[in-house]
Amino acid sequence: MVKEQFRETDVAKKISHICFGMKSAEQMRQQAHIQVVSKNLYSQDTKHTPLSYGVLDHRMGTSEKDRPCLTCGKNLADCLGHYGYLDLELPCFHVGYFKAIIGILQMICKTCSSIMLTKEEKLQFMDQLKRPNLAYLQKRGLKKKISDKCRKRTICLNCAAFNGPVKKCGLLKIIHEKYKTTKKVVDPFVSEFMQSFDIAIEHNKVMEPLLTRAQENLNPLVVLNMFKRIPQEDIPLLLMNPEAGKPADLILTRLLVPPLCIRPSVVSDLKSGTNEDDLTMKLTEIIFLNDVIKKHRMTGAKTQMIMEDWDFLQLQCALYINSELSGIPLNMAPKKWTRGFVQRLKGKQGRFRGNLSGKRVDFSGRTVISPDPNLRIDEVAVPVHVAKILTYPERVNKANLELMRKLVRNGPEVHPGANFIQNRHTQMKRFLKYGNREKIAQELRFGDVVERHLIDGDIVLFNRQPSLHKLSIMAHIARVKPHRTFRFNECVCTPYNADFDGDEMNLHLPQTEEAKAEALVLMGTKANLVTPRNGEPLIAAIQDFLTGAYLLTLKDTFFERSKACQIVASILVGKDEKVRVSLPRPAIMKPMALWTGKQIFSMILKPSKECPVKANLRTKGKQYSGKGEDLCSNDSCEPVQQSPSRGQ
Template identity: 90%
Template structure:
């Protein structure tokens, strides 16, 4: 079927903007369909049924073709999946927001949760933040200023409690150096705290050396309670939008369980059972640890045991999000590497680069490239093998009926031919490899679609990766040729940054008339001869062309008849094969007829007297000696030892009178 372009109709609503924020625990509950509580995946029956309220419950979608979703009743192709949620027994730090949490703790009081700013400073900063359309860089600068002011203040202006520095300590642990002092005269608050250890020092002298490192351990539970108590008026000063998320949402108390369709179970052929996705296995571990902590709390286990379980739960939640964590202790390191959410998104093989920006597409081919100077700059030679596979959906009409019948009779194996027919009324595709093709050709009606092979003259998009600028993909006209490489003129190498040492390029065949027209007008090579960056010509003569033109148009280049005719014959290629060429009179008649290189070069511009070209090609070279055009010592060009010839300016003009002939000599 011919692809139709998407056109927006009159709609009642339009999306004005998208706001990114942090999901709260309540929003997660509203989004989810079920609460996941069971660590087991399947019930113990022989049917291998997923357990209810387990990680593979089919109310979260389906990953099997023969089993529909239990929430919406749709099959694998139509069901988008539904979320579940699981509650964490104890809150955990979110590995992605860990730095942000430390940043907020540095700005607030660790006793009353108020921001460490004076009333005047608050008003001043709020005045800046209320400005509409504040750029990101200015916001970042403001946050830095607020953070510096808060860190310098050690006493809270609200509750007068003492505050120290907040630091990261090990993997997902935060400490508050509340009592650390470097001043010679210690703060009365710190002095009082140190004096409380006098009796302990009498009995154990080792305590004295450790006193200056006394600090407060900030567990996720302590941090959560602090962030919950941050006043609403202070939230904007932390550079957070209260509508998009509050500081307490930066910690995890609840996890979303993703739909089954993004973590499918694969039935194993080698052994009985299934291979489960990394996310599914990580979720079962998290639920198992949840149950362990719940059991230990109920039975009154040692605090140290519960803290160890908590650390392990926190690590598993972090690995669920980002499995490439550094600094994991040896006793807690996972035995098998798994892919977390971050690994699914980032990098070359991730969602953004691998699946969204660069997709595998239909109607495209890729092979090695070769040079072909006989092709025009807007042409590309496509191998017959590729042309038979890439098809274009041509609608049958009065003008092309006979051609389509001929292509249908040829079938898919002979080029030019056709691969499929789609009848207008039935919308059914018929493969032309089998069946009576003569009968099908006779039954063709106006409106039917014939998927014909790529033929000469089709518009194709040619691309070389990496696509660094817009000229890395341009439209060319296809020329179907034998052999197995894409060939194009070397003049077009520069925009693609291509060389022929094994480079491969992609070729796409647009599928609608509209796409073809747009490609030719906007992306055609002739429409992109000049780079949009600085106006320099990108598609121009390079290497052999320049050297050949330079050597050929030197004043001492003479060619005999055989050589001259051979060079002239090489001009005739492609559409110019039947052009009549009139050889000029030789420059030297005796003892042997010799033609100058300039005379032959002139034939490119004006092949014969009948040609309507009227060009006066005169230019002043850098080394011009000024002794007359024909008698110039340097031939009106740079010295023969120079590598690059001077530029040629072409001025098209009419002859002065009916009898005067235009000059067609060229100084390169």
């Protein structure tokens, strides 16, 4: 065949498991090729030359066609790119794991980092977690149970330290309300703290309402040290897989710098220089803030200044990952909106839906749909304009040689014709718009492949989006017709949920004989007349069909000859022109010939038998001088009826 079918290889491979997790700082370093340290993009001496150890260092791949990658030496088409990394001067909360960090902090002691459960509870939960084939919802339920038990306990069972509630406070800030309690305090340090407060209240009454509002700020550095101290045996109780990552990995101490090919620089002709990608600019800002914090720490600047820089660094790291953060303070809000990693992945234009799930395919067309009751339910009318573009690779053989020669002579402009021809030996393709088509047609040999236009009788797949169930895409037989819309019988509207108020539909032309056969047998409209949901007929007469049939067959509906002929002629529109129809004898003869609607409804539209008068004249050697009407008015004509009975 023209396109090989997919066949599995003989080597049997089985994927044991897939594991998602966080990268540790060490894993990031191992994956990366260079450490990025410079905030400048280009060297000062020569413009458009990326600076070594900068964000645009070509050891991370290339984004230009004429410059190879400095790591692997390959060009843009072959090099997948290489990662770099940059170290953060101070750790930051990962915006994607912020909820998870708060969740863990609520379950552990803020002094010794052990989980707030008794030994018996630990053993009980560990037994439940070790059950094989534990479902995701069951794991979620277990996590909620563990979290609820831990949050209710205020005194650590390991070190007897006092623990209050942990809450989010503003953007990327966590507070621990350590001294907020109404119960009798056991912690000696807290008791001492409370007693000193009592003395202070005696001297200053203003401090009394502030007593319960004493808070401990949990910055990323404090949280990181807490997470590092979590005992190894407690990690599974936090519903974390120790192989996939440790709690300390939830906090950023190092950032991966993505390859250049996913953040290319665009050279601008209007102004000197280049337009850099959002990710590149965000990385330069992060490196700049790193340098500022390092400088302030070395010069011994005020703690408040360093804390402000740290907050700004956290914000930039968060915007690098997700640029649609809410609750950013006005003084820190970015001037220009950028696209972070989350925005590149999610949504209709993102990587998954935009580039991976929804592929654009060849041999397909899309246009507006319109109704045509003269087509069969398994047919679709395809515009000539579309039929000239959609091609089917037909292999030349003894049976179709003359037809293929005719199609090659017609070429791409005349329908039915052909666009390309492929030689079986050389595998060379020739475009038939140019060259001597007559000569090419004569040189056709068995085994050559002619990419011919779509013609009547081809099997096509017809689809309307949104594809909600299997009947949203079915196989039809193509009929090439004039005009610019896809047309089909209104009976098939229900499975597609189509109406004709501007809907568009897709048409696909299968490229192999197997695909055509499979489509017709499994997806043909005649094989899908009923819905698999409950067996109801989906492809059936609807709306105007039923109304028309009802009005036509009413008891007191009579038509004179001209009207009866007009109705029959309208039924014949789109049928073969050579079809002849004989009207049955009228139901009422006097005072004028009248036919009932039921008579017209029950007529079989097939070539009528020859008029006996004409046959009789022919046998006598005389020439019939009639007008040659299709609807013979001779009373001696035998009517063509559905039932053997004469009357209606």
